[in-house]
Amino acid sequence: MTTTQPLSLTSPLMSTYSRFPVTLVKGKGSYVWDDQGVKYLDFTSGIATCNLGHVPDAVKQKVEEQLQNLWHCSNLYHIPNQEQLAALLTANSCGDQVFFCNSGAEANEAAIKLARRYANKVKGSGSSEVVTFTQSFHGRTLATLSATGQEKIQHGFAPLMPGFSYLPFNDIQALDQLAVRKPAAVLLEMIQGEGGVIPAEQEWVNELAQVCQENDILLMVDEIQTGMGRTGTLFAYQQYGIEPDVISIAKGLGSGFPIGAIIAKEKAAKAFEPGSHGSTFGGNPLATAAGLATITYLLDSNVLDNAKKMSEYLDVQLQSLKEKYTVIKEIRGKGLLKGLVLESGALEIVQKAIGNQLLILTAGPNVVRILPPLPVTKAEIDEFTIALEKSIQSTEKGE
Ligand SMILES: Cc1ncc(COP(=O)(O)O)c(C=O)c1O
Incomplete structure (x- = not known):
């Protein structure tokens, strides 16, 4: 065997x-x-x-072309592939601006940082807590394993990062807690992948989106596993009729080339300013060549x-x-x-x-x-x- x-x-x-x-x-x-x-x-x-x-041939060709020209340069300079990829991601989602990184966990780290900064700098009041859901999976860094609603992922890594709490997934009653706690953000998967392929229920999502809107809570969706066409639309949230404030993506974005990103609505994106966040490799010319070719193929082919x-x-x-x-x-x-x-x-x-x-x-x-x-x-x-x-x-x- x-x-x-x-x-x-x-x-x-x-x-x-x-x-x-x-x-x-x-x-x-x-x-x-x-x-x-x-x-x-x-x-x-x-x-x-x-x-x-x-x-995939379309991505291979673009990466090979980029390999001939420039592999890496710092984000202190303009990177055309990065700007074009951000333009395609925002044109095809409800977001307005993009930050690039290298993996899913890093994308969620960026989302969590953005939420905290939004609470502290933009809202200027209330909690900077991020609420996530039981059985979720958001990554393996200290912040993202703390965000993850599964004890087996957190086991042995105490002390966990403070600033997270968990509500039961797909439980409408439990959403009352959000109006009481008024956290900075909620972070959820539209289909919990690692947790057992559990889709979020439409009615629960409607209620969640409404509570978030009424209480100025950022609605952040982790589309690292569900994004880039995996569920039949570019992003899974598009099948639920909601408009998240932040979308985290990685995995399928580079067809196997390491790249991650968050796409945020202007309301949230403006919480970041020069110096608030960064990454040496994030969105470098090679990674964004792969990303650009991938999304172009997803959008232009059948x-x-x-x-x-x-x-x-x-x-x-x-x-x-x-x-x-x-x-x-x-x-x-x-x-x-x-x-x-x-x-x-x-x-x-x-x-x-x-x-x-x-x-x-x-x-x-x-x-x-x-x-x-x-x-x-x-x-x-x-x-x-x-x-x-x-x-x-x-x-x-x-x-
Ligand atoms: C929903 C979700 N979020 C975050 C991650 C973490 O991504 P990475 O392994 O690229 O850090 C994963 C990986 O499986 C995931 O499925």
Whole structure:
């Protein structure tokens, strides 16, 4: 049986990951290859990062062009790719200005800093607290793990950063607390990814947005996993009819090239001024070449339409498996971020799938997370369905 193995003490790498026994060396489109030449169908997309598939030609070409010219320069100078990428992000969201960084956690750090500064400098009164939700995931830095509503992520890192409190997710009654506490901001995922692929409910989101507006609380959405087309629209919040004040993004923004950002409405963005925040690498010419090519492709091709259509097709396939196998309790998610809720044993199915040349993920102990690239085809979904079914069958037989 395939198992996950912590690295031994003799490894030069710290054992922060339980790795699967696979070494990937090449990728193209929906497929990756290991160092033995074995080909796998990749329905993880590098955890919602390679949204256009592996090594997408449109992005590769722009990064190669940029490699010939300038790799890095400081943010003390103008960076055209950065300005163009910011213009596209603001033109296609409800935000007005962008700050670039290098990862999801850093994007949420920037959002948290912006919220505190908004409370202290712009509002000038009230709390600088940020409210988040149970089962959320916002990153691994000290501030973002403190923002994360899961004890397992915080375990052993006390003292946590002060200034965070947590409310139950999707609980309308609990929103009364916001009007009482009047925090600086709330931070939420539209679909909790790491927490188990749990979509925010429309009614709860409506109420939350209204309470935020009435009490001058910044509405901040963490779209690090749900953004860049993953749920069938550029951002997931666009399917909820709300206008967040701050949007954090990373993962899919650079197609695998490290880049993160926050997009903020002017009301919030003006809390930052020269010297309030910064990053050496944030938005450098190479990273923003990847970002610019990625978003241009997302907007100009039919890939978002494809994601919507393939989401429906994938639902049909997953439903047919649910009818056959009682271990499957529910199918959740939006677009191409799907969760297969099981009675138990998600990791076992993910491990069996590797033997069937399929890469998928868990999201907690009983959810299998499925993240195909957005250009996925019907034939690839059929291939996935066969490999997943085999994995479920061999788990049930205890093979
Ligand atoms: C919703 C969400 N927020 C934040 C993060 C942290 O992003 P990063 O690992 O790039 O720091 C993740 C990563 O999985 C995420 O899914």
